[in-house]
Amino acid sequence: MSKLKVPFVNLGIQFERFQNEIVDAFVRLSTGGQYVLGQEVLEFEKRFAKVCQTKHALGVANGTDAIAIALKTCGVGPGHEVITTPNTFIGTVGAIVMVGAKPVFVDVGEDYNLNPNLLEASINNRTKAIIPIHLTGMPADMAPIMEIAKKHKLSVVEDCAQAISATYEEKPVGSIGTIGTFSLHPLKNLHLHGDGGMITTNDTQLYEKMRLYRNHGLINRDESVFFGINSRLDNIQAAIGNIKIEYLSDITDRFVSIASLYDKGLDGIVQLPLKFINRKGVYHNYIIRVQQREKLRHYLQDKGIETKVHYPNPLHLQQASCDLGYQAGDFPLSEQQAQEILSLPIYPELDNSQVSLVIDSIKDFFC
Ligand SMILES: Cc1ncc(COP(=O)(O)O)c(C=O)c1O
Structure with missing residues (x-):
């Protein structure tokens, strides 16, 4: 690595x-x-x-x-x-x-x-x-x-x-x-x-x-x-x-501008976060969806790019929930998303060259 x-x-x-x-x-x-x-x-x-x-x-x-x-x-x-x-x-x-x-x-x-x-x-x-x-x-x-x-x-x-x-x-x-x-x-x-x-x-x-x-x-x-x-x-x-x-609007603007760089760079390559005309998100996490999630994750890790999954284990399937009586299959979309989601790095101090490296590496993976 x-x-x-x-x-x-x-x-x-x-x-x-x-x-x-x-x-x-x-x-x-x-x-x-x-x-x-x-x-x-x-x-x-x-x-x-x-x-x-x-x-x-x-x-x-x-x-x-x-x-x-x-x-x-x-x-x-x-x-x-x-x-x-x-x-x-x-x-x-x-x-x-x-x-x-x-x-x-x-x-x-x-x-x-x-x-x-x-x-x-x-x-x-x-x-x-x-x-x-x-x-x-x-x-x-x-x-x-x-x-x-x-x-x-x-x-x-x-x-x-x-x-x-x-x-x-x-x-x-x-x-x-x-x-x-x-x-x-x-x-x-x-x-x-x-x-x-x-x-x-x-x-x-x-x-x-x-x-x-x-x-x-x-x-x-x-x-x-x-x-x-x-x-x-x-x-x-x-x-x-x-x-x-005092700097919250600067901080938020930077999250949003990194998200729009990812949106532009990854359009057509992976499933991007949805946008809505009546909702303005602040991209605490920038989550893409891909079917080969683990493969992509390892590929990016080898290129020096750290990613996370928010969250890999839906709550109804955690040991802590065993008394609630749920089972696999009860919440199909949450379960499917948990297999496919990948959070890309996003924070105000990330510079544009790092964002470009993430985008280019994901493009390389898919071509
Ligand atoms: C969606 C959500 N709810 C609740 C919490 C709990 O917050 P805290 O860790 O400050 O107790 C967090 C924090 O990680 C969270 O992301």
């Missing part, structure tokens, strides 16, 4: 871009001594809400907690079912189980997101919420999902972990459902130097409950009004968020 010419991620070079500001913030906040929650968190929440065009944003410890807190606050618990898709990161489903509810899967469409045409058949009197995931950074088809949710009086928790700044009918993700949840994990388009998460909502009552729930139900240092959890965001992480959120 040759030396890696195009790594799948390269967080070190992004740090170099922000190094001076981050080091200054670290020194300033370390001297100040307020390490958990604090002013930087409040500021980050304010800026995040502005990006999502929501009334509120709430910093939490990670994206999985964000979903669990959202579900819990919508009244989801034991005896309830929550509908989502089986091709997501394990955390979406883990959060449903965390609140004591049962995950129910619905297959996806060609956009890798919940297929609204299949949704209603899975709703029953135990169903309490739907979690559409904006997978790869492409918004799910929210209009029919919201219509069905309204008809059946269900909460909608948008899993926006991969999709900050994506829009559906001009509305930012996280502002469409009852609640939006975000991960700020180091691999996300907007990320911290460790774990972090954010919750968005326009519902002030839900926001107030979630704000207390993330910090043990405490209304002051010594008094708690209900039992909650510790899912606080660190002040230093929020300071990093405040530095990076």
